[in-house]
Amino acid sequence: MTANTNFLAHLNSSQRRSVEHYCGALLVVAGAGSGKTRALTYRIANLIRTHHVDPAHILAVTFTNKAAKEMRSRIELLFAQQQAELKFGKPWGALDDYQQTQLRSHVYKTIIKDLWIGTFHGLFSKVLRFDIEKYQDEKGRTWNKNFSIFDDSDCQGLVKQIVVKQLDLDDKKFEPRAVRYAISTAKNQGLSPDEYSKQQNDYRGRVISDVYKHYQDALCANNALDFDDLLLVPVQLFRQNAQVLDYWHRKFRHILVDEYQDTNRTQYDLIQLLVTNGVDSKTFNNWEHRSIFVVGDADQSIYSFRAADFTILMNFQDDFGDSMPDDRTETMVKLEENYRSRENILAAANHLIQHNTQRIDKILKATRGEGEPIFLYKADNEIDEAEFVVSQIRKLLRENPELNYGNFAALYRTNAQSRPIEDAFVRSQIPYTIVGGLKFYDRREIKDIVAYLRAIANPNDTVSLLRVINTPRRGVGQTTIDNLQNAAQQLGVPLWEILNDETSVKTVAGRSSKGVLNFAEIINKWRSESETRPVVDIVTGIVEDTGYVHELQTQGTDEALERIQNVQELVNATIQFQEESDEPSLEAYLASAALSSDLDNLQEGKEAVSLMTLHASKGLEFPIVFLVGLEAGLFPSFRSLNDPMAVEEERRLCYVGITRAQEMLYLSHARERRLYGSREPAIRSQFIGELPPELLNSNLRTKIKAQTPDRTSPKDPKTVGKTNAQTTGWRVGDRVIHRSFGVGQISHVFGTGNKQSIAIKFPNLGQKIVDPKIAGLQKID
């Protein structure tokens, strides 16, 4: 049993306890970098090896697809290492490449491919592929298992079409994004269109409820679901159908959830239903060969805007604890050592988070020595800040040959902040990758080809058919399309039924029928080919048959060339999918494309600096981290400034950012920044003032750019940057932040007391008179 001992030797005693725990409910709470994710990963391996749990009985939820992939690969390696001794009588390191690959592929086939590891959306869309046909919505409508997943922009397009075409309304008044948001909120509150409509008593509300009705009708008619449905439909299905729930309850005997602090109600419901088979958690007591294991850190809860609720984590023991058998009373393990960050970095993080009132204090001790101080840089503007990042990366690479670009990350509060950094990187030829934004699959050409694939998999997906019926152009004009749609509507059949019937097409489309028939022929051809051919063949076939790339080639512009490269990259993506997927069907590819989330663009194997928002950085770690844009109104964000609870969430976000760093951390802020097109003076974030000054080194500027004198005036770091919520005693010359207009300077004070109003000069908006009581005005010390 030497292998067993080695295996657990990678863990401290608390981690080991949580890994060895078998049945029942267990919560692991601990600060950043304390090895929660590691414990969860090892626990999966231990369930299989020590308790002989069938991998097919395990469900593990991660926050991103990338994290899921890493977890799978880690478990694969653990087992392959163990088998090295058994099969070859040698340690893993002594095997050649071929033997290692052979072992890994054996482990993959016998263990890994049966594990269900993924995000909530990924896992439950897979559940729906099995069982959606047993689901009925409140109107008794059904879906079949080839359903399409509509992403955000598909849904917005649908809403726009309903607003403009079906309801003949102004989409400026009923902005599709806002209407879609309202619908999503209603859905997540469990309100059907009818129930929502009953709650509306003004015109806008009634219109939105009307759009909601049409929206649901359209989803159903397209045999499609939106992202919200991927979680809501399984909850409803489990509640509707005891047999279905019982099946999944029996299948998933061991459930593990990472980043539990960012779970929302619906996700909680899914977990709760699966664990207890629909019984109340407090009375559920059938824990034999069954467990629920969650890990999290309430200080890292940063997704409240997506309805994440860290009280779910706080309530875990209360939920499941009472029902535990007497001999298994331990329901919580705390981890108190941090294995990631140097002591200085950890001390800064611990200090910062103590400014939050809504938290439970916990211990987090460094294990890796003091390290460098945290560097603080005051930049002239965002360009200077980006150049600073570049110059530091170059300097560190020069001085430390063991480092490469992949060891660096720059984190920011908003996506837009990446642009100046990207510019600087491009100028300096620093390779970088952006982790964030549905980038690749959001590009027009990719969406077009994917629409073809979706139409091939599911011809009832009218949205996809309409996207490409005339792309590339084949002489099918809007009038023809309208006529075809009208015909389908009047007959009450999906558009595809009309397109697929030569006579109907000839009658309705007249002179354009040639183009329409050609389109239908391509869809039909690849629909039958798709039964036997891999996805990559379908993609190249479509590109060929439609002349898609040919049309781009004739355009000959740089933009067209870029699009061609993107299409080529899609071919690469399908090849990769083919190689990596255990179920390489067209439907599975489409699901993975739809789900490839913003957080999954980190390129592996290539040395590049990672750029990402703080939200996207959760769970990751990098030797050197730049946290840029630490300015009031940017971070903490402007919207949070008047709401102490929102500032606490921003502070948690800052805690997440700081704790990504292993060796070195750089903080920066600019004196001035171009935001939304205009230059604004900037004040440094209150978060900098909340860090112990003795941990900070702000002498960098003189070292790096000795020619530019630092114009900062020395102030007490504890008070600098703190906003003052007091609203009395306004004086001419005071600098203030206004809720909507940003930073300005008081130029005049009218009246006194309650009747006081104030004139403020804003750099780009000119002078405005405001009532300080309703302007959410804050003075900046």
Ligand SMILES: Nc1ncnc2c1ncn2[C@@H]1O[C@H](COP(=O)(O)OP(=O)(O)OP(=O)(O)O)[C@@H](O)[C@H]1O
């Ligand atoms: N017992 C241990 N001994 C040595 N290194 C460890 C141990 N446990 C974890 N680590 C390492 O510490 C780092 C942080 O671990 P991990 O990512 O699991 O922490 P976490 O608690 O999940 O962090 P976060 O809260 O940021 O998600 C990783 O590099 C991991 O390999």
Ligand SMILES: [Mg+2]
């Ligand atoms: Mg983690």
